[in-house]
Amino acid sequence: MDNTPSAAVIRSMKKAGVDFVVSVPCVNLKDLILMVDKDPDIIHVPVTREEEGVGVCAGAYMGGKRTVMLMQNSGLGNSINALASLNKLYGIPLLMIMSHRGVEGEPVCAQVPMGELTPHLLKIMNIPYFVPSSKQEAEAIIVEAMATAQEKKSPVAVLLKIGFWRL
Numbered sequence: 001m002d003n004t005p006s007a008a009v010i011r012s013m014k015k016a017g018v019d020f021v022v023s024v025p026c027v028n029l030k031d032l033i034l035m036v037d038k039d040p041d042i043i044h045v046p047v048t049r050e051e052e053g054v055g056v057c058a059g060a061y062m063g064g065k066r067t068v069m070l071m072q073n074s075g076l077g078n079s080i081n082a083l084a085s086l087n088k089l090y091g092i093p094l095l096m097i098m099s100h101r102g103v104e105g106e107p108v109c110a111q112v113p114m115g116e117l118t119p120h121l122l123k124i125m126n127i128p129y130f131v132p133s134s135k136q137e138a139e140a141i142i143v144e145a146m147a148t149a150q151e152k153k154s155p156v157a158v159l160l161k162i163g164f165w166r167l
Helices: 005-015 030-038 050-062 073-090 109-124 135-152 162-166
Strands: 020-023 043-046 067-072 094-100 155-161
Touching (some): 020 030, 073 155, 109 155, 155 162
C-alpha cells in the first residue's frame, strides 16, 4: 500500500465520497494530481486559475457531484470574489485542499506574504479551515472537512504545510 502523503490525501477524498476534482498546478500537489487523473472513479478537470475552478466545481455540485479543488494557497487571493459571490452567497459546498506555501521551510521568499495571510483571509471570509500535522491526521480531517462543507453549505479549506509533503 502506498504510504505517501499524496496517497493519504486521495484515500481520504475517496472515503469522503469525492467524485469530482478540479486542480491548479502546484509542485507539492503534482503526485496527488497524477493519482486523481488516473482514478477511474473521479472526474478530473485541470484549470488554469482558481476562480475558474470555483465556477467549475459549483456547476459540478449542481449536477450532484462532491467536489474538491486542489490548489496552492496563493490562489486563494485569485478566488476570493468567486468564493464570496458564488459559494458563500448561494450555499455551495466546496472542499479546497491547499498546498500551504510560505510557511516554515519555504525556500521561495515571494510565497511568504500570502502564506502568512492565508489563515487570516479564511477567517475573514468565515471559511472553516483545518491544518493537519500528519498523514494519519490528514486522512481523518479531510473526511471531516468534507462533512463540514456539506453540512454548512460552505467552502472549507484543508491547509497542508510544506512539512506535510515531506513526511
